[in-house]
Amino acid sequence: MSQARPQPSQPTSVPDANRRTFIAAVWAAVIGGIVAIVPAASALAVFLHPLRRQARGATFVRVTPIDALPDDGVPREFAIVAERVDAWNRSLEPVGAVYLRRLPGAEQPECLSATCPHAGCFVAFDGTSETFKCPCHNSAFALDGAIIQPSPSPRAMDSLECKVDGGEVLVKFEDFYTGRADKVVKQ
């Protein structure tokens, strides 16, 4: 583009002209860059904001009185009602679901996340075959959440920490990345 510039009216030596052109080009690039970068950077900062946003803290959430969970080894589905921050809203609402089951004689229930570790569909419990079945890509899991092969799922259903306190079942409800062999909590 420097060639296209009109020649200066006063005769100047060639190196001088080259230097002037070079300096003008540098300034043009710098100033042009600044005017482009400022708005772009500001847009980028907001665009990248979700990377800084924390996931819902994994605290124990009250799910059900233990009385409501018979010790028959049959998994039962429970909605998880937890505080949820959705951008500008903070509310208490169902954020997901888990399966709880209590083995005969056990005090402590077992808890599995209802989210399929393959791609995140909602896994259904099939009472007839006593297995968990994902309605999407046919992953199937045993009562304890173990993979039934062949399955496209890379890992077993995600177990969640749970405890009984004051007659209540409390579950540490967490989201994990799907499609991985290892269970990694979403941060």
Place this chain on the structure above:
Amino acid sequence: MNALANWLDSRTGFRAFVHEALYERIPGGARWRYVWGSTLVFAFFVQVVTGIALWMNYSPSAQTAWESVYYIQYQTTGGWLLRGMHHFMAQAMVVLLALHLMQVVIDGAYRAPREVNFWLGLILMQLVLGLSLTGYLLPWDQKGYWATRVATNLLSVVPYVGPPLQQLVVGGAEYGHHTLTRFFALHAGVLPGLLIGFLVVHVALFRRHGICHKQPAKSADTSFWPDQVLKDAVACLAVLVVVLVLCLRPGQWFSGEGVALGPQLGAELGAPADPANQYSAARPEWYFLFLFQFLKFFEGGGETGELMGAVVVPSLVMLLLFLMPIVGRWNLGHRFNVALLVILLGGIAYLTADAFFEDYQAAWTDGQQYTELQKTIDELGSDDEKIAAHFGDDPQKIAEYRRQLAAYERYRKSQDYLASVAKAEVDAHRAIELSSAPAGIPTAGAISLLRTDAKTQGPKLFAAHCASCHSYEKVAADAKALPAAVEAATAPNLYGFADRRWIAGLLSSHITGPQYFGKTAHAEGEMAGFVNDTMSSWERADIDKVVIALSAEAQLASQAASDQKDAALIEAGRELIVGEENCIMCHKFHDAGELGSAPDLTGYGSREWMIGMISNPNHARFYPDTNDRMPAFAEQEGDAPNNRLSQRTIGLIVDWLRGEWYEPGIEEAAGAREQPAAKPADQVPSDEPSAEESEKQEAEANAKPQASSEPEPSAEPGEKAPEQAAEPEAKPADETPAEPEARPAEEPGETPAEPASEPAPPESNEAPAEPSVEPAPER
């Protein structure tokens, strides 16, 4: 005029531009095979026009996306047509893309000097697919929500950049407002912007190189206008006609549903997105089904398999397409490219068909063929040892059994899928029905309507909490046998609880049958004795009066008209109830009798009475000493943390049992108790207004930005109730078998059936319901 045109031309040179645009030379004459590019431009034009109009009415946030789409579809003039065109044109665009690609590849139009334009076309294809993917989520219904969850989760399997990329697209770790705002910005801003930019270059390059004409030329050269434009216009018209026909939902014409009108046409709208509500009908849009189906092929592949299926293989396929111009330089390159395309499209067609077949096969398979097999399966399952023993180690028979077992599993899976689709339709229909109610949609969003709707929640809650003992089955008056669910239940059938038929059955010999106390300790109780020994000798008309009077205590909305009409009979019945040797010997009834030995008949079966009974059947008002097995679901006042169920949940169960929920056109039903549901919100128990309820009520006044949508602190079992859910833990049955009186069956029972319309006759053929005890009107 001409002077003005001349002036404008001298300033802009528009004539040359128009001339260049219209009079491009078409070597060999206009042909139909050249129309695909133009139809795509037309389709994009339709998308822009309809999209902008949709944009003017759409609001991307978790509480307004579904709601605004509902409004477009159901309330705005011709909104269904606008949305329908946008929806189906998007699908048409994908089909046209495939046709355009085929035409380009088959004609070899990717070869020099058109390589760059071919690549631009592939980029445009990616952009169109991106628009489809992002648009699918925007209505924020269950279908779009779950499909998007899967799509974005698959993104996260990309090594290193996957997880942050997912987070950026989703707008955080969870799906919500910012998922919608980002998808919308992509759908309406970034992608169309890029598409326009690339399209301009694509068309400019196309003009630069001229059309890649088919040899040999069939006729003399012509120009774009008007010959080719005519052909293009006809093709565009055909595309539009197809889209308009699709908007009329031709599927319905043959399904016996008849042709619907207005808002029932066009694009579907599912129930609002709900992360806690199982949605087993989740599928991507049909043109992505092949990718969905492809993922199933990586069984046992683990993490790597998923990465291959979701990312690597599709990317390699795209790479092969991008390489076509280079491959095409070799001698056999063009043939290779055509073969590759045929194989790809064939594979896509196969996978799509396979996915459809897998989902829908139960619709055309006769399930009868599996009845015999089912017995064997029940016995053997997939247990290797049992199978080997059963077939005497005959490998052929074992293989055959395994094959049949697999076929049966596929059949059942398809059945489950179809059931999920049907259920999703019911939910969607109900969400729309509630949203269309005079009360409108609260600021908390339409999802709160479903969550507080007795008709939606009742069956789920009943299945989860009540069905382990009780049944809920309509029994026809002329039924020869009781439904299996009633026979299997160990506590009364609560269908039509406390209505005239139900009470008439209770006060007859049926009291000791399976529909009432037959399977409970009360079968041996004093009430059963009183009914069978004493009441049986009463005049029929007197029994009727007691039935009518007692049932009137329930104040069922469905019986309001009859109760009003039978005021005199009710009065007479009340006198009989308080008669010296009658009910008040054990029961309390208004001012007569005392509490302690049998349930209070004051307000028997009323909403308040039922809530009290479910909350604590051991209370002095109900069965302080003679409760059989019914657990207390809310022993402590209000919503104490140790209560099994919240007051709101119990209220939903009660409203459902009473058949009281919002139905369009029934608001004015002669009201017994407070109007069943003039507003859906009324279905929330009023005793203990939940946070949400109060917020809803105050919403207008306080202009609270947003009512939190489901404030119930205690999680309740989600909808799908395991066969026997919460087992009421039994009070020992032996505890007072001698029961002074009738036990209204209290906890909910079994098999949530379709919420009944009329109360069921208490039992089989000899329905005790007699003349005056008329069936309640349909609700």
